[in-house]
């Protein structure tokens with residue numbers, strides 16, 4: 122029996138009649154850019170996120186870039202980012218000409234560590250950019266307090282955190298702007314690229330809305346130099362169908378995570394730690410081991426797919442060689458890259474598969 126890391130087609134197969142109907146509705150409508158499907162999804166997504174506004178965009182990277190542009194972040198500015206994130210977080214900062222300033226994680230949660238943020242703030246810091254990594258909210262209250270004290274803004278990278286809650290409230294409008302990706306593998310995934318921002322600040326929603334469409338509010342009248350980053354109405358229609366099932370899929374992810382946690386309790390592996398104020402959505406279930414590579418090979422030999430999120434920290438990528446950060450800097454980011462392993466987790470995964478993964482992990486000698 123083969124257990125893939127992720128079965129991307131499973132949620133389409135589950136909802137095929139509904140999704141096909143929604144896609145046909147857009148094809149038949151003759152309306153292929155923005156329009157009623159995108160408007161409807163934006164309203165539904167804002168409501169789901171407990172935010173006042175949502176703006177649909179082409180992808181998650183653009184959501185981050187346009188959020189920073191809406192806050193007038195540019196050359197000379199510094200943006201504090203996690204040292205251990207998907208590189209999109211950093212690349213958005215670079216794309217607007219600002220400098221990413223990495224801050225190390227709390228190794229227990231993998232999320233950016235607020236006391237270390239305080240030490241990294243300079244007069245040039247314009248934005249704090251926490252990531253809700255693996256679907257678990259970052260500790261937002263101390264981050265928001267620091268931002269208020271220093272008169273700087275908070276942009277959240279929520280690309281992995283659809284539906285997660287921080288102290289009971291959905292991720293969606295704690296910070297100034299929250300950025301979403303609907304890349305197919307995310308917890309709410311389109312059948313192609315998609316993204317959005319949510320916010321409670323109407324002037325920022327308006328700015329992003331104008332920026333995504335050539336800086337234009339009225340056709341052929343351009344207020345600012347914008348970009349083309351519009352959410353595709355076909356993807357919006359698909360997302361509207363899938364959104365109705367998101368909570369049920371999140372519940373299923375939680376059940377799988379519980380089974381892993383119970384099954385691996387005595388394994389000697391470092392298991393995910395969930396603070397009591399966090400309601401994660403388990404985009405990924407990430408374990409840690411100093412024997413990670415051997416573990417991954419053993420699982421592969423048993424036909425169990427795993428992935429590493431992420432194998433090379435951004436500061437060690439060739440793309441960031443010019444920042445001149447020593448490869449030996451950010452020891453925690455490096456350690457995480459060497460030790461983390463993501464186990465298969467997707468809503469349609471069956472009990473037998475979960476059991477096979479835990480059994481396989483309990484069999485080997487793990488130090």
Ligand SMILES: *Cc1c(COP(=O)(O)O)cnc(C)c1O
Pocket residue numbers: 180181182183206207209210252278280281302303304314315316
């Ligand atoms: C997926 C992801 C992004 C980027 O999303 P795209 O839609 O692929 O551009 C940004 N940040 C994080 C943490 C992600 O996981």
